[in-house]
Amino acid sequence: MQSILTLLASFNADQSVIDKVNASLHVGGVTGAGAVSSGTFTRDLETGVTGEDVRALQQYLNAHGFTVAESGPGSPDNETDRFGALTRGALAKLQAANGITPSVGYFGPKTRAFVSANP
Incomplete structure (x- = not known):
């Protein structure tokens, strides 16, 4: 996160912009199609999909002991x-x-409901 703020500063971004980005990064809020709002995912996710909601899912998995990757991306x-x-x-x-079946790594209604109920 700090690297984003450093990059903004290096491009002489207005301090108010840097402050807003910093606040967004520390609250964990994301925006855009399929974004997460108050822990609610709004679309199904599967291999090949991209978006900030995928990042939020990876953060959820990592935070709950289901590590996406030990190092590097994820x-x-x-x-x-x-x-x-x-x-x-x-x-x-x-x-x-x-006990979510099928356990194949597709983020559909059953898994969304589980994640929403277990923030």
Whole structure:
């Protein structure tokens, strides 16, 4: 997160912009299609999908013991906006551990309901 703020400062961004970005990064809010609002996901997610909601899902998985990656892209504090094989695998483990079937790593209505009920 700090690198984003440093980059903005290096381009002489207005301080009010930097402050707003900093606030957004620390609240964990995301915007855009399929975005997460108050812990509610608004669309199904699967391999190949991109978006800030994918990043939020990776953050959720990492925070709840279903690590997407130990290091690099997808790892804690390095989540990405791309739903790939590592996200699918971590999601399938969460599903299996919580009796969500089928446990194949597809983020549909059953898993969305589980995540919403278990923030």
